[in-house]
Amino acid sequence: METTEKKTEKVKKEAKEAAVAADLPNISTSDWALVLVGPENKLTTEVNEENLVALSNGYEVDKRIADSYEKMSEAATKANHPLVIISAFRSVAYQQTVFDQEVNVIMSRDGLDEEAAIAETKKTVTEPGYSEHHTGLAVDVVDESWYNNYPKEVLEEGFGKQPGAQWLAENAPEFGFIVRYPKGKEAITKIDYEPWHLRYVGKESAKYITENDLTLEEYLKLF
Numbered sequence: 001m002e003t004t005e006k007k008t009e010k011v012k013k014e015a016k017e018a019a020v021a022a023d024l025p026n027i028s029t030s031d032w033a034l035v036l037v038g039p040e041n042k043l044t045t046e047v048n049e050e051n052l053v054a055l056s057n058g059y060e061v062d063k064r065i066a067d068s069y070e071k072m073s074e075a076a077t078k079a080n081h082p083l084v085i086i087s088a089f090r091s092v093a094y095q096q097t098v099f100d101q102e103v104n105v106i107m108s109r110d111g112l113d114e115e116a117a118i119a120e121t122k123k124t125v126t127e128p129g130y131s132e133h134h135t136g137l138a139v140d141v142v143d144e145s146w147y148n149n150y151p152k153e154v155l156e157e158g159f160g161k162q163p164g165a166q167w168l169a170e171n172a173p174e175f176g177f178i179v180r181y182p183k184g185k186e187a188i189t190k191i192d193y194e195p196w197h198l199r200y201v202g203k204e205s206a207k208y209i210t211e212n213d214l215t216l217e218e219y220l221k222l223f
């Protein structure tokens with residue numbers, strides 16, 4: 001038999017789910033901006049090079065999101081958090097090069113055979129075909145203040161506490177971007193908290209996902 005407490009929890013949970021499901025944006029889950037690529041969702045088709053465009057700093061993204069990024073970047077500068085891109089589009093071939101290099105380093109450093117070295121590499125380097133950066137819809141971005149003063153590595157969790165990261169988390173949805181790997185959602189995204197990794201999903205979806213404290217995985221399941 002259910003306890004009263006459990007029942008209350010259940011009712012609360014159902015009410016929350018109903019609230020989330022109400023006023024869902026009118027979108028199609030097959031929209032290009034909602035493609036799911038990650039540790040459990042391999043890229044199916046590589047981005048055509050013709051669909052990429054270089055941002056003003058040289059990093060390439062899907063040309064359909066370039067304007068949105070530039071607008072967000074302008075707004076960030078106005079808010080005194082000028083942005084610095086660390087990474088954007090990465091091809092499968094590029095990721096393969098990075099991956100293979102690490103395999104070789106581990107093989108010669110730790111005396112492992114190739115199979116063991118590959119298993120070890122998978123722990124720290126994204127396997128080619130499984131990175132959201134392949135889509136051209138993801139950017140790794142920090143602000144200048146952090147970029148110039150970061151303690152150890154530019155892409156580390158500490159960035160999340162910076163005013164620049166807080167500005168991004170609050171304002172990115174306005175431009176169609178979400179913080180793709182939020183804190184506390186690691187079990188769903190299968191990726192550690194990354195305050196710098198923004199993903200374009202479109203304005204409507206970005207606002208909905210952020211306001212309802214969802215991940216892209218959870219959002220897509222609502223349709």
Ligand SMILES: [Zn+2]
Pocket residue numbers: 087133138139140196197198
């Ligand atoms: Zn990233």
